[in-house]
Amino acid sequence: MRVSRPARVRATIHVPPDKSVSHRALIFNAVATGRATIERILDSDDVRSTAQCLAALGVPIEWPEGSQVAHVTGQGLHGLFEAEDVLDCGNSGTTMRLLLGLLAGHPILSVLTGDSSLRSRPMGRVIAPLRAMGASLAARRGDTLAPVVVKGGSLRGIAYHSPVASAQVKSAVLLAGLYAEGETAITEPSRSRDHTERLLTAMGAPLAIDGLTVRVRPAERLSAVSVRVPGDISSAAPWLVLGVCHPDAEIVLEGVNVNPTRTGILDILRAMGADLELVEERTSGGEPVADIVVRSSQLRATSVSGELVPRAIDELPLVALAACFAEGTTVVRDASELRVKESDRVKAVVDALGRLGAEIREREDGFEVDGPVRLRGARVHAHGDHRIGMLGAIAGCLAEGETEVLDDAVGVSYRTFWDDLRTATSSEAVSG
Structure with a gap:
């Protein structure tokens, strides 16, 4: 793509x-x-x-x-x-x-x-x-x-x-x-x-x-x-990051599960200064649900560690992308679990964003990202990992020039991802 x-x-x-x-x-x-x-x-x-x-x-x-x-x-x-x-x-x-x-x-x-x-x-x-x-x-x-x-x-x-x-x-x-x-x-x-x-x-x-x-x-x-079943906050995360990092964005995400054991990504983005709000809060299937409105934001660096990590483990690759647009150095630690996912996500994130021009460094238990930087389009290989595939796609929407995403595997968790991306960005922004 x-x-x-x-x-x-x-x-x-x-x-x-x-x-x-x-x-x-x-x-x-x-x-x-x-x-x-x-x-x-x-x-x-x-x-x-x-x-x-x-x-x-x-x-x-x-x-x-x-x-x-x-x-x-x-x-x-x-x-x-x-x-x-x-x-x-x-x-x-x-x-x-x-x-x-x-x-x-x-x-x-x-x-x-x-x-x-x-x-x-x-x-x-x-x-x-x-x-x-x-x-x-x-x-x-x-x-x-x-x-x-x-x-x-x-x-x-x-x-x-x-x-x-x-x-x-x-x-x-x-x-x-x-x-x-x-x-x-x-x-x-x-x-x-x-x-x-x-x-x-x-x-x-x-x-x-x-x-x-x-x-x-x-x-x-x-x-x-x-x-x-309520909406998956892990599938909402790409849109949250696209919304806060793009200079002219407003995205409404309907019916998202905001179970507090899963909302680490919301807490991290709020700590970075993100313009997001929860509206129409309700309950579905025994789980707390809300619509999330997210808009273009001025971000600042943050630190992610400890109990926050398991509440955002699947979303941490996207935190690295948000950090590329934040002022200062963002540090993610205590996240060695990323290395035993569908891919070694520490290496995969550092490789993918590094190809796009990010100032990102690998840690044994996470990564460090300096920002802000101007990302440039490149070829990104997702290695069959759906989270890295979505990371590459959203990064491509924020980079100058064209980004090619290989072996994205997004159907593992989000079969309509590319269709939703076309809708959000106009069909001219996505091809393949």
Whole structure:
């Protein structure tokens, strides 16, 4: 795709449904009692991978291609069947890690794999606590990489202190805890997104939250819950950064999930002086929702670290882009988790923005960016990472000349991204 800077940006965008909520609505309802309707489910490659794996485990799912409505007939807590073939999780770490937690409670044999990117991402962080609970798991490279073989059943509750703040690790342990004898507790170094806690509580799971610790006891049943999925703030983030960095922009983002465990990007941009406001605040599917209005802004540098990082982990590449237009040096630290995403996002961000002329330096746990600078169009390779693909596209809309984005993979999370970009910038700004 080829992108150039438009003279002005004006748009109202209804961003795609939340990917994290979409995954969980499918997985949790699969082992609930009853039938659930999931409205505005994200129709993306990742969420389709979850649906296909659940179907292979015997869960009836009605989800026509191109539809944003799915129906799940729950099979009860112990109703999954052994799949006849390997479960292909595609590019989705959420699919693999959450299913490992769920399957740890079932006395069936399952083999989970994925594409080359997913097979390079760390699974030991999930395997270790599930093994401690009594599940049998084996994986490549010293039980750290997929494919992963799991045979579950006969679990016991544990008190686990996770070395990383990860909603996927937390969710896997909590799902296994629904099947374990006694109480299961997981404590994180800082709070990760809480979509699992919200939805499991709504379904009747015996779950309690105490600071950074979440506790769950074995469940007798979960009640199916229909969900209308709110907009994904990770998919809103490219437009937020485009809006604040472009010199003549106003963008309205409708129906965005503003769950406080996910709004780190809003806090970071506000600290940088961004002109943004939340309007029409409301609740949808148990999640806080608002429309976000964002306008051209004069930005200043900021520092991102600590508990702010897990609340903005997927949006940090775009923070680096915003920093190119901010006065001073922006520092992102404590973000080594970026190195084990779909790509090494520290290296990918430094490479992509460096090609465009950014003054950016790699840190072991993040990056530093000096601003402001004038970006110049260049060729950017996203390495099949959808977040880097969107970063390259938005950077191209802010750079002088033409930017070419290769292997963008944006369909993993945002199938209509390029169409929305054409709408926001005029069709002349996007080609390919």
